[in-house]
Amino acid sequence: MVEFSTDRRTLIRGLGVLGVGSLLSSPASAQPQPPETTPNTRATYRAVVDSVVPRTPELESELGPEHVPGGLSVGLDEYLVTFINNLFSFGVPEAGDAGNMRLAEAVALVLDVGAAKLIAAGENDEPPSVDRVVELLEPTDLVELDRLTDDPESVLERSLFAALSREDRLRAIAGLDSIEFDTAEFPGPLTEVDAALIGQLVVGFTEVVYYSEWQGYEDITAPPSERAFAPDVDSWEQTEFPGIIDGAAALRGYWGAPNSSLGEGRVWDTAVTGGGPPKKLFADPGNFEDSDDYDTSDYEEPFSTDGTPAADGPLGDAVSSLNGDVTDNDVADGDLTDAEDVTDGGVTDPVDTAVDGVLGGLLGVGN
Amino acid sequence: MVKDSYDAVIVGAGGDGPVAAWKLGAAGLDVLVLEAGPFYGNEQWPNPSEDPGGELSDSVEDLSGELLDEQFTTRELEMAQKLLFGPADHERGLWFRKFPGSGAALQASGVGGTTLIYTGNHPRAYPAAIDEQDHWPDSFSYDDLLPYYRELEDVLGVSPAPVTAKEEMFFRGAEAAGYDLIDDANVTETGYRPQPNAIASPDEKLRHDNDYEGNFRHPDDPDAVDPVEGHTLAAAEIAGNPHPRGAPYEEKAKKTSAIGFVPRALDTGNVSIRPNAFVTDVLTDDSIGGDPEATGVEFRDTWNGSTETVAADTVVLAAGAIETPRLWLNSSLPRNEWVGKGMTLHFGDNVMGFFEESVLEDAVGKPTIDPQEGQNIAARFDYPGVGMLQTTGSGPGIAAILGFGASASGFTFSNDLSDAPWDTQGRLAGAELKRLLARYRQALPILVVTDDRPHKHNGITVTPGAEDEHGPIPQINYVPSEGDVQRRDELAEIATDILREAGADHVHRSDSPPTALHIHSTMAMGKVVDTGCEAYDVDRLFVADHSALANGLGGPNPTNTGQALAARTADKIVERYF
Numbered sequence: 001m002v003e004f005s006t007d008r009r010t011l012i013r014g015l016g017v018l019g020v021g022s023l024l025s026s027p028a029s030a031q032p033q034p035p036e037t038t039p040n041t042r043a044t045y046r047a048v049v050d051s052v053v054p055r056t057p058e059l060e061s062e063l064g065p066e067h068v069p070g071g072l073s074v075g076l077d078e079y080l081v082t083f084i085n086n087l088f089s090f091g092v093p094e095a096g097d098a099g100n101m102r103l104a105e106a107v108a109l110v111l112d113v114g115a116a117k118l119i120a121a122g123e124n125d126e127p128p129s130v131d132r133v134v135e136l137l138e139p140t141d142l143v144e145l146d147r148l149t150d151d152p153e154s155v156l157e158r159s160l161f162a163a164l165s166r167e168d169r170l171r172a173i174a175g176l177d178s179i180e181f182d183t184a185e186f187p188g189p190l191t192e193v194d195a196a197l198i199g200q201l202v203v204g205f206t207e208v209v210y211y212s213e214w215q216g217y218e219d220i221t222a223p224p225s226e227r228a229f230a231p232d233v234d235s236w237e238q239t240e241f242p243g244i245i246d247g248a249a250a251l252r253g254y255w256g257a258p259n260s261s262l263g264e265g266r267v268w269d270t271a272v273t274g275g276g277p278p279k280k281l282f283a284d285p286g287n288f289e290d291s292d293d294y295d296t297s298d299y300e301e302p303f304s305t306d307g308t309p310a311a312d313g314p315l316g317d318a319v320s321s322l323n324g325d326v327t328d329n330d331v332a333d334g335d336l337t338d339a340e341d342v343t344d345g346g347v348t349d350p351v352d353t354a355v356d357g358v359l360g361g362l363l364g365v366g367n
Numbered sequence: 368m369v370k371d372s373y374d375a376v377i378v379g380a381g382g383d384g385p386v387a388a389w390k391l392g393a394a395g396l397d398v399l400v401l402e403a404g405p406f407y408g409n410e411q412w413p414n415p416s417e418d419p420g421g422e423l424s425d426s427v428e429d430l431s432g433e434l435l436d437e438q439f440t441t442r443e444l445e446m447a448q449k450l451l452f453g454p455a456d457h458e459r460g461l462w463f464r465k466f467p468g469s470g471a472a473l474q475a476s477g478v479g480g481t482t483l484i485y486t487g488n489h490p491r492a493y494p495a496a497i498d499e500q501d502h503w504p505d506s507f508s509y510d511d512l513l514p515y516y517r518e519l520e521d522v523l524g525v526s527p528a529p530v531t532a533k534e535e536m537f538f539r540g541a542e543a544a545g546y547d548l549i550d551d552a553n554v555t556e557t558g559y560r561p562q563p564n565a566i567a568s569p570d571e572k573l574r575h576d577n578d579y580e581g582n583f584r585h586p587d588d589p590d591a592v593d594p595v596e597g598h599t600l601a602a603a604e605i606a607g608n609p610h611p612r613g614a615p616y617e618e619k620a621k622k623t624s625a626i627g628f629v630p631r632a633l634d635t636g637n638v639s640i641r642p643n644a645f646v647t648d649v650l651t652d653d654s655i656g657g658d659p660e661a662t663g664v665e666f667r668d669t670w671n672g673s674t675e676t677v678a679a680d681t682v683v684l685a686a687g688a689i690e691t692p693r694l695w696l697n698s699s700l701p702r703n704e705w706v707g708k709g710m711t712l713h714f715g716d717n718v719m720g721f722f723e724e725s726v727l728e729d730a731v732g733k734p735t736i737d738p739q740e741g742q743n744i745a746a747r748f749d750y751p752g753v754g755m756l757q758t759t760g761s762g763p764g765i766a767a768i769l770g771f772g773a774s775a776s777g778f779t780f781s782n783d784l785s786d787a788p789w790d791t792q793g794r795l796a797g798a799e800l801k802r803l804l805a806r807y808r809q810a811l812p813i814l815v816v817t818d819d820r821p822h823k824h825n826g827i828t829v830t831p832g833a834e835d836e837h838g839p840i841p842q843i844n845y846v847p848s849e850g851d852v853q854r855r856d857e858l859a860e861i862a863t864d865i866l867r868e869a870g871a872d873h874v875h876r877s878d879s880p881p882t883a884l885h886i887h888s889t890m891a892m893g894k895v896v897d898t899g900c901e902a903y904d905v906d907r908l909f910v911a912d913h914s915a916l917a918n919g920l921g922g923p924n925p926t927n928t929g930q931a932l933a934a935r936t937a938d939k940i941v942e943r944y945f
Binding site for chain 2: 051052053054056058059062063067070086087088089090091099100101166167170171173174177196197199200203204205206207208209210211212213214217220221223224225227229235236238239240241242244245246247248249250251252253254255256257260261262263268271272274275276279281283285286287288289290291292294295296298299300301302303304305306307308309310
């Protein structure tokens with residue numbers, strides 16, 4: 001197994017890439033220089049795209065050749081980094097608008113931690129392999145790695161999420177939902193609060209971007225009035241989506257019945273016959289009856305109306321992601337932010353404090 | 368120029384604020400509306416996402432359908448990025464809200480607010496949710512809303528939605544499952560019906576077997592070929608629907624509050640709208656003894672960061688069910704233990720059915736359902752006490768994230784469903800995702816909307832230290848109750864039954880994480896505001912948005928009720944102070 005470390009030094013180094021430290025120490029006017037995306041981060045997002053919307057040669061015989069390409073063949077991984085780095089704006093009361101929160105590296109780190117957890121629990125189906133990381137990278141990434149470090153191999157080994165098989169990566173993401181992490185491993189509140197959000201980010205957003213019109217833009221970050229778009233989108237071929245339309249001749253009529261106020265005018269078609277009165281499609285909508293004589297006296301409550309929080313399902317997700325645990329008191333007093341068992345990983349030095357402070361300030365508890 | 372003082376300042380030009388503005392302006396009050404987002408389709412801001420543009424708009428002459436056509440491309444990703452809750456500047460991301468767990472808040476900014484992305488659905492509350500559930504004050508009843516419902520539905524032209532293939536499949540399934548057709552606007556029974564939508568009906572020319580060969584443009588458009596009025600049956604509501612192209616501003620088919628009420632408000636000659644203005648403080652005077660009195664607000668320009676104050680005889684909070692309590696909590700206002708608490712958000716889910724081409728051929732005479740056609744949401748199922756279902760057509764990107772991208776129960780491959788009525792549950796990725804999305808045009812998605820109940824532990828808090836340029840950010844806390852989960856499960860089972868009866872061969876349930884789409888009851892009547900929606904603890908401070916609703920209305924889409932209550936609140940303001 002590849003050695004993988006999630007010690008604070010590693011995390012802080014990763015977070016240093018966020019540029020948040022410099023942002024904190026340079027008030028008002030200074031815009032931080034956007035840091036470069038590292039080869040590790042690129043590998044992680046390529047791994048995400050490779051798992052969520054992979055190239056699928058196996059679908060060629062089943063569905064046709066247009067179903068083979070996936071997100072990597074259209075550069076979705078690069079856009080995902082841009083998208084996540086520009087998702088939330090970042091302003092501070094004293095300094096005003098300070099651009100957007102650069103989150104791609106932090107999200108990538110959380111994915112690596114999720115991978116480490118999966119492996120530590122022995123829940124991966126296949127062993128991680130640095131070869132997968134190398135395969136995901138472009139030759140230029142490897143050249144850049146060589147330039148950045150004396151020890152490229154150990155840097156590559158840090159991309160543990162990318163080193164997993166496609167399905168094991170999804171397992172690692174699913175593991176983030178249930179948050180059974182020792183929060184001491186994380187740099188403050190970021191992942192305590194939002195690890196479950198990571199799955200929605202990297203799965204949900206990868207899907208919505210891939211299946212949307214995204215591929216048709218020359219540059220989606222250009223000013224809207226100058227944004228060139230051509231409806232040439234692989235995923236639209238895969239879904240048979242006909243493209244952006246101004247209208248459709250699709251009117252089948254208005255649903256109604258002869259004895260109902262719904263549906264009026266000519267009958268275009270009879271849609272349902274059977275038990276009740278036949279349901280027909282009319283040329284005009286008709287209207288809803290609107291009398292003052294509505295009667296609610298038969299109303300009954302089919303299910304419990306007390307406020308007892310659900311014991312599992314979404315409760316487990318929402319609550320555990322807050323602080324690991326929420327006491328009855330926290331629920332009862334209506335404030336889920338004041339649970340006292342927020343662990344912080346032992347902040348001591350000024351760099352740690354700055355990072356914790358900024359992430360805490362942005363993302364939640366801890367201050 | 369924003370003047371020094373007004374009779375009324377309204378915080379937020381979302382779904383409800385423009386209704387209050389129109390009513391107050393019509394009563395002769397001098398009104399300023401402050402909106403955090405941009406003003407689309409207005410000649411004062413020809414490039415509202417790129418340049419600061421003008422300062423305020425006070426004339427209906429400023430409104431431009433042509434600009435709206437340019438700005439609202441209906442491309443789903445671009446429009447989501449443009450409209451979701453954030454500053455006007457396209458280079459800046461969304462304003463951050465913290466939602467513990469994996470949920471998300473889906474609100475829009477800009478004049479029109481979340482109605483810019485809403486699907487035009489305008490049902491009334493279930494009468495029993497107001498008269499029989501005990502969340503509302505005894506002195507308020509469904510009867511109090513009825514005259515306002517009737518007036519506003521008439522203004523917006525609310526009418527039964529048209530049927531395309533997706534609605535016909537749903538109605539057939541509902542009939543086969545044994546449910547009755549409801550034809551009453553005041554719903555007290557379980558059954559199905561076409562959506563009452565605030566969308567102008569499509570032209571009869573667009574009949575499916577009519578060989579229409581025009582370009583779906585409005586008669587006012589010089590380039591129109593075989594012009595049409597009303598909805599064009601492109602399912603584009605979620606993507607901002609400005610159809611028909613070439614129509615004057617007021618004649619766009621989908622009646623957002625920006626289309627339906629803003630022109631009326633400006634037409635009074637007494638209303639000014641100031642976009643790009645984020646209100647950060649409610650100012651009060653407590654020198655007179657007793658409760659403090661609202662005297663104005665402070666706001667911040669989102670382009671240049673400058674702040675201004677404006678005085679007002681009355682202040683109306685209409686910033687939405689997240690930002691209204693946030694603003695209260697960030698202002699120096701009296702503590703009220705219910706501010707922000709008791710939130711309902713219709714705890715939603717998605718259930719999607721897939722159909723064989725031959726089944727569709729038999730039912731609707733073609734091999735596709737075509738979720739990209741018709742109105743996005745045009746058919747519904749009502750179940751007072753439990754909630755509702757509605758069919759949800761959309762583009763493939765939104766279909767993907769709604770159906771497969773977000774779940775509270777992991778991935779499909781790890782879920783044991785031997786006892787479940789659906790075939791798959793959870794997130795989907797990889798080849799399996801691509802297989803199901805290859806059937807996008809044979810899919811019928813159904814949105815589950817639960818009558819979740821107000822619980823004090825659910826709501827909006829702010830945490831000092833977690834701040835953006837407008838002060839401490841809102842944190843959305845939501846944990847459903849056992850009953851809420853049971854109601855949602857019941858609805859998901861009914862949706863599955865309807866889809867199976869319609870002939871679906873595969874049913875997928877998302878088990879969505881709590882997502883805030885319809886958000887209400889965070890400044891509830893009877894808890895924070897009185898039956899006239901004036902704050903118990905601050906005189907001359909009113910709430911005119913969904914936060915004043917005392918519960919989730921039983922599940923129906925809240926826009927109609929939020930607007931009706933805002934109109935009523937405007938009448939109360941005039942009665943009490945002018």
